[in-house]
Structure formats: C-alpha cells, structure tokens
Amino acid sequence: MATIRKHATKIQSVLLFLAVFTAGFALGNLNTPSVAQTAFGDTEDAFAPLYQVFNLIQSEYVDADIVEVPDLVDGAIQGMVDSLGDQYSGYMAPTMYDMFNTDLSGDVEGIGVVIRTNEETGEIEVVNVLEGAAARQAGVLPGDIFWEVDGESVAGMNQTELAGIVRGPAGTDVTITFKRDEEFIELTITRVRFSVPIVTSEILDGDIAYIELTEFNGNASAAIQEAIDELDVNNRAGLIFDLRGNPGGLLRSAIDVASLFIEDGTILYEAFGDGTEEVFEATGDYANIQVPIVVLVDEGSASASELVSGAMKVSQVATLIGETTFGKGTVQTIQPLDNGGGLRLTIARYLLPDRNWIHDIGVEPDVLVEWNPETIEEMEGEDPQLNAALEFLTADN
Numbered sequence: 001m002a003t004i005r006k007h008a009t010k011i012q013s014v015l016l017f018l019a020v021f022t023a024g025f026a027l028g029n030l031n032t033p034s035v036a037q038t039a040f041g042d043t044e045d046a047f048a049p050l051y052q053v054f055n056l057i058q059s060e061y062v063d064a065d066i067v068e069v070p071d072l073v074d075g076a077i078q079g080m081v082d083s084l085g086d087q088y089s090g091y092m093a094p095t096m097y098d099m100f101n102t103d104l105s106g107d108v109e110g111i112g113v114v115i116r117t118n119e120e121t122g123e124i125e126v127v128n129v130l131e132g133a134a135a136r137q138a139g140v141l142p143g144d145i146f147w148e149v150d151g152e153s154v155a156g157m158n159q160t161e162l163a164g165i166v167r168g169p170a171g172t173d174v175t176i177t178f179k180r181d182e183e184f185i186e187l188t189i190t191r192v193r194f195s196v197p198i199v200t201s202e203i204l205d206g207d208i209a210y211i212e213l214t215e216f217n218g219n220a221s222a223a224i225q226e227a228i229d230e231l232d233v234n235n236r237a238g239l240i241f242d243l244r245g246n247p248g249g250l251l252r253s254a255i256d257v258a259s260l261f262i263e264d265g266t267i268l269y270e271a272f273g274d275g276t277e278e279v280f281e282a283t284g285d286y287a288n289i290q291v292p293i294v295v296l297v298d299e300g301s302a303s304a305s306e307l308v309s310g311a312m313k314v315s316q317v318a319t320l321i322g323e324t325t326f327g328k329g330t331v332q333t334i335q336p337l338d339n340g341g342g343l344r345l346t347i348a349r350y351l352l353p354d355r356n357w358i359h360d361i362g363v364e365p366d367v368l369v370e371w372n373p374e375t376i377e378e379m380e381g382e383d384p385q386l387n388a389a390l391e392f393l394t395a396d397n
Contacts, residue, residue, distance in 0.1 A: 114245065149174060160344070234288075238294065270351075294319050
C-alpha cells in the first residue's frame with residue numbers, strides 16, 4: 001500500500017517561493033509591456049474627484065504633514081483593483097513585487113503553505129502544507145483558516161496582502177491564529193529558506209512509474225521529460241502523474257507539459273474580453289508514452305493543473321482519479337508599474353479542447369476517490385487516492 005509523500009507540496013516557484021501564495025495561479029507573459037491606454041468614457045471628468053480628494057488631503061487633513069504621497073497612490077491603486085471584485089487580480093506594492101520576482105528565481109523564504117479564498121465566506125484558508133516545511137512541523141493543516149497574523153486581524157485582506165505579512169526573512173518568527181472548525185489555534189512558526197524540486201519521481205509497487213509535479217514553471221516540461229527517461233516509463237506497467245495540490249503557474253509551461261502527453265491537436269483556447277481568442281496546439285514535443293496513464297487530482301489542483309488534466313481527459317490519453325479540481329479558468333499577467341510595484345490582472349478565460357469553461361466548476365475525475373485528512377498522522381498515513389491509481393493500473397496484470 002502506498003503512503004503520501006509530496007501530496008502536500010504545492011506550488012513551487014510560485015507558491016513555495018511566496019511561501020504563502022494563491023491557489024490557482026495561471027500566468028501569461030510576465031512583465032509584458034504596459035497596455036495601451038483605453039478610455040472608459042470621459043476619463044478626465046471621471047478622475048476629477050480623485051484629484052479633488054488628493055488635494056483636500058494635502059491641504060486640509062489634520063495630519064497631512066505625516067502623510068506620504070506614495071501611500072495615497074498605493075491606496076488609490078488598491079481600491080481601483082479591488083473594485084473589480086476579482087480575487088485573482090491584485091495590486092503588488094513595490095516591496096511585494098520585488099519579493100515576487102525574487103521568488104521566481106528559486107529559493108523560498110516563508111512558512112510553506114498554499115492558500116486560497118473561500119468564495120462563500122471570503123476567508124483565506126490553507127489548501128496544502130508543504131512536506132518538510134515549517135508550517136507542517138508546527139501542525140498547520142489543510143482547511144485551517146487564517147484569523148490573525150502577529151495579533152493583526154486578516155479580515156478583509158486579499159491573498160497577496162496576507163502573503164506579504166506571513167512571509168519574511170528566514171529565521172524570523174510569525175505568530176498566526178488559525179480557525180480550525182470551531183476552535184482557534186495560535187502557532188508561532190519560524191520562517192525558513194529552502195529549495196524544493198518541482199518534480200518528484202520513483203518506481204512504486206507493481207512496477208508503476210510515479211511523477212509528481214508541484215508547479216508549472218519554465219523548467220517543468222524539461223524536468224518531466226527527464227523523469228520519464230530516467231524511469232524508463234515505456235518499460236513499466238503504467239504511469240501515475242500526480243497533480244494534487246498543484247495550484248498552477250505559467251500558462252506556457254502548462255502548454256508544454258500537456259504536449260508531452262498529447263501528440264497533436266488543440267490543448268486549449270484562450271478567450272479575451274474583446275471576443276478574440278488564441279488557439280494553443282500541441283507543440284510536437286510528444287513523449288510517446290505507450291503505457292496507461294493515471295492523473296491524480298484533487299480540490300487543490302487548480303488553473304494550469306486543470307488545463308493539463310482537463311486536456312488529457314478530453315483527449316482520452318489518461319484516466320483521472322481523485323476529486324473534482326478547484327475550478328479556476330482564468331489567466332493573469334503581471335504588469336510592472338512605474339512606482340516599482342506590479343499589477344496582477346485577469347486578461348482572459350481559458351477553455352478546454354471541447355470548449356468547456358471549468359471556472360467555478362472544476363474538472364471531474366473519471367474515478368472519484370475522496371480524501372480529507374484531518375490530522376498530520378492521517379496526512380502521513382495511507383494515501384487512498386494513490387492506492388486507487390495503483391489498483392487501477394495493476395488490475396489486469
């Protein structure tokens with residue numbers, strides 16, 4: 001029987017590297033040039049009250065001498081983005097944007113969890129806890145809800161804001177109060193710096209090859225191809241491709257990874273707000289896997305993970321086992337701003353090859369196997385989803 005190993009590892013260069021990051025993050029091109037200015041009606045008249053408020057604060061506010069102009073600008077930008085009502089769009093102040101770019105480079109500093117916003121309650125909860133990370137050692141569990149950080153309520157914060165106060169230099173402590181069911185649990189966690197490979201691979205019982213991908217970064221497809229070669233997959237009884245808890249990453253990476261498993265045809269459609277769309281076809285870098293493939297998914301498999309698993313399901317190259325995925329079908333870009341900050345903005349919807357949009361719906365597995373561990377011991381014990389995949393691939397042998 002199989003035990004869980006890295007199921008709790010989430011996003012690597014995106015999530016890990018933020019140490020706390022948004023589940024279901026799909027990026028288009030990073031740092032693309034600023035888009036052309038577009039007028040929404042008469043912008044001069046529309047912005048007049050904004051300038052009026054700015055001038056009134058400077059001229060009449062009782063503590064105007066201690067008000068910093070950049071803080072006012074940050075607040076105005078934040079309010080503008082928040083008015084979109086889109087949890088995946090967000091403003092990154094310069095410090096946060098710098099950390100984001102640093103995180104994409106490799107090492108992680110933080111506590112090691114993946115987060116998402118519960119759309120019904122607005123609360124930010126833990127999706128996965130990285131194996132070996134500080135949060136896991138402290139006893140943080142999937143489903144825990146952030147309540148306070150260093151005594152400050154996180155009510156009303158978006159995920160980017162929360163990530164900014166939870167992460168920090170290695171060796172420093174952060175005290176977090178979590179709500180777990182009806183209890184409040186206060187944990188002091190020492191942040192750490194660590195590197196986590198995005199691909200884990202091994203041979204399991206029954207001569208089954210196992211590859212886990214924890215995040216879609218620029219190295220993902222090459223790392224998977226290397227694992228396929230090292231495992232000599234086509235001389236095994238089957239392949240398990242584990243995308244559980246993988247919250248996404250780069251859109252281009254998802255296309256490249258899907259192309260390893262799908263020989264030709266459409267991988268996805270990217271539909272823009274103006275009615276145009278871009279079609280992404282298989283790149284031709286087919287890995288020519290001839291053995292049966294199972295893809296493991298769960299509610300933490302989001303965005304790029306759903307794009308890949310959904311495309312593999314529609315193309316009938318794999319059987320999906322696990323739970324219905326997260327349900328995020330939008331694409332974001334990160335635009336640099338003149339103040340040193342950045343704007344994460346939803347710019348498109350992605351559609352699976354059958355043109356289905358899985359936003360707020362998710363990708364349904366072919367074989368449903370639920371698993372909701374409530375303790376660290378259960379997380380580190382038997383893995384029923386992995387066991388189901390092994391049984392599926394060895395049933396006829």
